[in-house]
Amino acid sequence: MAALLKRSASLLRAGALQKHGVLTKQALCLFSTNMRMFTNKISVEMDGTTGVAVLTMKSPPVNSLSLDFLTEFTISLEKLEMDKACRGVILTSALPRVFSAGLDITEMCGKSAEHYAAFWRAVQEFWLKLYTSNMVTVAAINGSCPAGGCLMALVCDYRVMADDPKFSIGLNETKLGIVAPFWFKDTMTNTIGNRETEKALQLGYMYSPADALKVGLVDQLASADKVETVASTVMSEWLAIPDHARHLTKSMMRKPTRDRLVTHRDADITSFVNFVTKDSIQKSLQMYLESLKQRKR
Numbered sequence: 001m002a003a004l005l006k007r008s009a010s011l012l013r014a015g016a017l018q019k020h021g022v023l024t025k026q027a028l029c030l031f032s033t034n035m036r037m038f039t040n041k042i043s044v045e046m047d048g049t050t051g052v053a054v055l056t057m058k059s060p061p062v063n064s065l066s067l068d069f070l071t072e073f074t075i076s077l078e079k080l081e082m083d084k085a086c087r088g089v090i091l092t093s094a095l096p097r098v099f100s101a102g103l104d105i106t107e108m109c110g111k112s113a114e115h116y117a118a119f120w121r122a123v124q125e126f127w128l129k130l131y132t133s134n135m136v137t138v139a140a141i142n143g144s145c146p147a148g149g150c151l152m153a154l155v156c157d158y159r160v161m162a163d164d165p166k167f168s169i170g171l172n173e174t175k176l177g178i179v180a181p182f183w184f185k186d187t188m189t190n191t192i193g194n195r196e197t198e199k200a201l202q203l204g205y206m207y208s209p210a211d212a213l214k215v216g217l218v219d220q221l222a223s224a225d226k227v228e229t230v231a232s233t234v235m236s237e238w239l240a241i242p243d244h245a246r247h248l249t250k251s252m253m254r255k256p257t258r259d260r261l262v263t264h265r266d267a268d269i270t271s272f273v274n275f276v277t278k279d280s281i282q283k284s285l286q287m288y289l290e291s292l293k294q295r296k297r
């Protein structure tokens with residue numbers, strides 16, 4: 001398993017997965033009965049009787065989406081996707097208080113243009129795989145969930161969030177002096193509508209769980225200790241629908257948004273690299289990182 005993951009990771013990094021479209025045949029059917037898989041940053045437990053996998057992010061301190069994290073996540077998801085027995089995935093975090101802090105800011109600071117391009121391709125791949133998954137995807141949001149963390153939740157079919165006012169969720173990019181790309185914006189608009197997205201994105205607004213529920217950014221709240229149980233109940237309701245009808249409906253709803261990124265994928269990478277290599281943007285990101293560190297002192 002470790003060797004397979006290593007090989008898959010190097011293929012993903014080398015862009016071979018994009019070229020060939022699928023993982024190697026060896027990676028098939030790893031989860032056909034009850035199965036556990038652990039990588040450094042993610043654990044997956046698949047229940048063969050229900051067809052539901054729980055994918056738990058466990059990358060301290062904040063489950064930030066680094067290149068390694070994105071690679072492991074995308075490979076794990078792809079393996080589940082290829083297992084015919086797996087019909088649904090619940091995403092959650094093993095960390096107290098944080099679902100995911102979003103993109104790893106250190107991946108966007110002080111690195112080469114080649115690194116930024118590889119990082120951004122991995123972010124796109126992660127979004128595309130999760131957004132177009134045939135499986136039912138439910139986010140069990142048991143902590144804070146800014147920027148890329150919010151995006152991850154938004155691409156799921158359903159969101160259950162812990163009802164704790166200490167937690168917040170939103171696309172806060174403008175607060176870092178950066179701009180949410182069009183496909184982040186599209187994902188949010190499809191969920192909460194144009195007007196609310198316009199305000200939320202410009203202000204970099206982070207919603208409390210109650211406000212997130214009000215605007216439809218999350219679908220349901222639950223007490224922190226019940227989030228995963230509620231997510232499982234929701235999952236069984238969704239799995240009661242015949243798969244083929246649900247898949248076709250999901251892809252009909254999501255195809256225009258998915259196609260927009262696929263069509264502009266290379267241009268989007270170029271925009272990202274041009275943007276992030278600007279001195280002013282590097283300065284903003286460095287200052288933001290520093291402010292996160294200072295908060296603790």
Ligand SMILES: CCCCCCCCCC/C=C\CC(=O)SCCNC(=O)CCNC(=O)[C@H](O)C(C)(C)COP(=O)(O)OP(=O)(O)OC[C@H]1O[C@@H](n2cnc3c(N)ncnc32)[C@H](O)[C@@H]1OP(=O)(O)O
Pocket residue numbers: 061062064097098100101102103104105106144146147148149172173176178179180181271272275289292293295296
């Ligand atoms: C013209 C247009 C062209 C297109 C241009 C595209 C532009 C780019 C678009 C980028 C899109 C998305 C961006 C993102 O996702 S950026 C990430 C934004 N995330 C955040 O703002 C979250 C920041 N973190 C927090 O608010 C908190 O950490 C937390 C998640 C609420 C948790 O709080 P905590 O008290 O439990 O933990 P804390 O002490 O703050 O943090 C612990 C250590 O982790 C470090 N850290 C936190 N977040 C990140 C991160 N996202 N990346 C890297 N490192 C992070 C933090 O600095 C602490 O480190 P240390 O222990 O002090 O060393």
